[in-house]
Amino acid sequence: MQKAIKIRLYPNASQRDALEAQFGAVRFVYNKSLATISHFYKYHKKNLSAYHDIKKLLPMAKNHSRYAFLKNADAQSLQQSCINLDKAFKSFFNKKSGYPNFKRKQGYQKSYHPNGTVCVAEGKRYGHVKIPRIKAPIKAVIHRNLPDSSEGKLSSITLSKTPSGEYYASLLYVMNEKLKEPKNTLSLSDIIGVDVGLNHLMITSKNKKYANPKYYVKSLKELRKAQRKLSRCKKGSNNRHKARIIVAKCHEKVKRKREDLLHKISTQLIHENQVVVVETLAVKNMLKNHKLARGISDASWSRFIEMLEYKARFYGKRVIKVSQWFPSTKLCHVCHYKHPNMTKDIRDWICPDCNTHHDRDINAGINLQQQGVIDLRAGGQVVLGDKAEIVELVSDANESSHSRNSDEARSLAR
Numbered sequence: 001m002q003k004a005i006k007i008r009l010y011p012n013a014s015q016r017d018a019l020e021a022q023f024g025a026v027r028f029v030y031n032k033s034l035a036t037i038s039h040f041y042k043y044h045k046k047n048l049s050a051y052h053d054i055k056k057l058l059p060m061a062k063n064h065s066r067y068a069f070l071k072n073a074d075a076q077s078l079q080q081s082c083i084n085l086d087k088a089f090k091s092f093f094n095k096k097s098g099y100p101n102f103k104r105k106q107g108y109q110k111s112y113h114p115n116g117t118v119c120v121a122e123g124k125r126y127g128h129v130k131i132p133r134i135k136a137p138i139k140a141v142i143h144r145n146l147p148d149s150s151e152g153k154l155s156s157i158t159l160s161k162t163p164s165g166e167y168y169a170s171l172l173y174v175m176n177e178k179l180k181e182p183k184n185t186l187s188l189s190d191i192i193g194v195d196v197g198l199n200h201l202m203i204t205s206k207n208k209k210y211a212n213p214k215y216y217v218k219s220l221k222e223l224r225k226a227q228r229k230l231s232r233c234k235k236g237s238n239n240r241h242k243a244r245i246i247v248a249k250c251h252e253k254v255k256r257k258r259e260d261l262l263h264k265i266s267t268q269l270i271h272e273n274q275v276v277v278v279e280t281l282a283v284k285n286m287l288k289n290h291k292l293a294r295g296i297s298d299a300s301w302s303r304f305i306e307m308l309e310y311k312a313r314f315y316g317k318r319v320i321k322v323s324q325w326f327p328s329t330k331l332c333h334v335c336h337y338k339h340p341n342m343t344k345d346i347r348d349w350i351c352p353d354c355n356t357h358h359d360r361d362i363n364a365g366i367n368l369q370q371q372g373v374i375d376l377r378a379g380g381q382v383v384l385g386d387k388a389e390i391v392e393l394v395s396d397a398n399e400s401s402h403s404r405n406s407d408e409a410r411s412l413a414r
Helices: 013-044 050-063 065-072 075-093 220-232 238-272 293-299 301-315 360-378 387-413
Strands: 002-010 110-112 117-120 126-130 138-141 152-161 167-175 185-187 191-196 200-204 209-211 275-279 318-322 348-350 357-359 382-384
Touching: 002 152, 013 050, 013 065, 013 075, 013 110, 013 152, 050 065, 050 075, 075 110, 117 152, 191 238, 191 360, 200 238, 200 360, 220 238, 238 301, 275 301, 275 360, 293 301, 301 318, 318 360, 357 360, 360 382
Parallel strands: 185 382, 191 275, 275 318
Antiparallel strands: 002 138, 002 167, 110 152, 117 126, 126 138, 152 167, 191 200, 200 209, 348 357
């Protein structure tokens, strides 16, 4: 089992210069390797491997006067750069991504993978990270307890710099503890369906709605002001550099708020349930709708499902993805009548067959829960209960929700 922990670094001026030189060397090796492979294929119609062919040339390149600056860089990080390029080409050939791109000096994020050690002062939040080619340890703030030698072993360190100029170290530990196994026997109350949306960020089959704070939309006024100021600054000036950092900090502030909310919701869902059922979403296709693209990007559904999946593996839970063609919003969860024309403006509807009143989103969550039960049983999982129990659970959830809302209303009236 692997566990990653991200900590904040506070390098001094000389350490920042050394890190920038290392970022530059890693970026140079990556770009030079990519250019060599592309050139060789264009003119000789032969494929070179970044792992098997280019990596072997690094010692020779260091002895060349033109590339003598590579001698001051961490050798393992340069080799890892070739390995990363090899992974990018494999992803391209497997049609998982596009052709590898060159890394820009002013790119989104700078990073590299050195060997190193982490030391923490006992009983304190402060420590330091020792990495090759930098003599003095880099000060770090440790926000949570790190695994000791008996719990796990430090596997790798990834140093990175954000566009706003902040430095971080991602520590990957290989834990001695094995992953927890999911429960063999489940009840219907252990399974929850989660429908994502824009009016509400998430809606569950247990009649709970999570509000969509729309952090990016709320920050547009501040962001536009900072971007206008950046556009007026002369290129290459110190004022433009300062303005660029202000814009980057605005974006990072929105990202942190969003990540914090998604972490809290995903952790709550995983801790309170054994199985979380979600819908498979083609987010790339949805983003082609320019009227909804901003809202979908701000909601960050893909990131939410990614959090659910890795937390479920860590805690011994399950995440089931239902097909994107499953009509969760159109089906009546009581009699399975299918609405013939469910447009986006319909938020409530009454089933003509069983006269059940449906909230569009909650109904979708319940249908996802029912489909998750079907998929589990089809895979041989024991799930106790039947459809009638699901309807009973929903009615109980509705009653508790109404009582909670009335209590809140009475408290406000006082």
